[in-house]
Amino acid sequence: MTQLKQYKRFYQLFREVSLVVHSKGELDDVLGMVVSRMVQGVDALGGVLCVVDKDSTHFKTRASYKVPGSYLALKPLAGEKLSRWPEIDNKIHIIENIFKSPRVKFPQKAWDAGARVMVDVPLLIGGQIFGFIRLYFSDNPTLSEDVMDFVTAIASQSSCAINHAAEIKSHVLQYNQLATKVDRLSSLGRMAAGIAHEINNPLTGILLYSSNLSKKAEPGPFKDGFEIIMQETQRCKKIIQGLLDFSREKKPQKILANINEVIEKALALMDNEFFIRRIKLLRDFDACTPNFFLDADQMEQVVINLLFNAVQAIGEGGTVTVRTLLNKEKGSVCVEVEDNGCGIHKDIQKKIFEPFYTTRAEGTGLGLAVSYGIIRNHQGQVKISSEPGIGTLIRLTLPVQEEACDLEGEITS
Secondary structure (H helix, E strand, C coil): CHHHHHHHHHHHHHHHHHHCCCCCHHHHHHHHHHHHHHHHHHHCCCEEEECCCCCCCCCCEEEEEECCHHCCCCCCCCCCCCCCCCCCCCCCCECCCCCCCCCCCCCHHHHHHHCCCEEEEEEEECEEEEEEEEECCCCCCCHHHHHHHHHHHHHHHHHHHHHHHHHHHHHHHHHHHHHHHHHHHHHHHHHHHHHHHHHHHHHHHHHHHHHHHEEEECCCHHHHHHHHHHHHHHHHHHHHEEEEEEEHCCCCCCEEEEHHHHHHHHHHHHHHHHHCCEEEEEEEECCHHHHHHEEEHHHHHHHHHHHHHHHHCCCCEEEEEEEEEEEEECCCEEEEEEEECCCCHHHHHCCCCCCCCCCCCCCCCCHHHHHHHHHHHHEEEEEEEECCCEEEEEEEEECCCCEECCHHHHHHH
């Protein structure tokens, strides 16, 4: 075979492998084709592709081409293990004497099947060997530089196929877990809404009667008891309202407003809390922030929740910074609430926006969950950056919509 014909043959085989690797075919079919094209390209007697088994940490046969089934069925060849990869390098290894190599299991059976020389080609992902392709030759092969380049290229395609399949499997698993979680939360939301409505009516009655009795009671233990009942009932109603807000996922009633003014209203409500705790408040508002459509009441609720959490994290004597940033290129506005409080551990950061999760004994775990839902309903994003003992920064990114749009993106104003 001339060198030009060999190049053409290598190119054709590599193209076939590349196309099937990037297709949506079954992994075993893809690997089977990879082994067959490699065997054909180098005129080998046959070949097997082995990958490491994560449970046993041994190599197992995954695909083969023109290798007798009687040989593949031998144990431990296709059973618990094939052979380890003892060399510390990631190079191709040529086994010229199959009877003296510790890498070869059942050399006599391989000899009887016609194998005289074996070539092991490593499969790599991220520089780590996770498998190899073993080629069987009936005599000493001519392994030129071009042949070695072809073998290496095909092995690389095999690695891509296996890695791609592993990533897809991981994504499917994550999607299924997410779908299960969403379904569970949806059921929980419907159940919470129903329970909240049922509990809300008797709580209103308890609050009404205890308030009337408190007015009639003389100062003393009975009046103090009624006051405690009223306080705890109000606390229960607050929790119930939080459940209702979370379960409803109320559609934002957007109006043309300025986010800086909305934040100022929230700060005014928290002013006394900052004063009592001796917390310093720093404002850093972008004066170029335009008016855009948002639900001012909901956004005020979000800012108050973030400020309240910042106050709780600081305790006393710290600093809270509230800033806004306009990003004209992306058409968005960022709202940041930063504190120098106790910070949040990384393991907890993933949970703080989940409903009913709280680190405070008196908390309901619904404030941030509701806030997260409000931001998402505004087509915005929430990001958190925190270090224990240093502080926390929560960034809200909102799209600047200068015309009111419905959920389908049609202009409604």
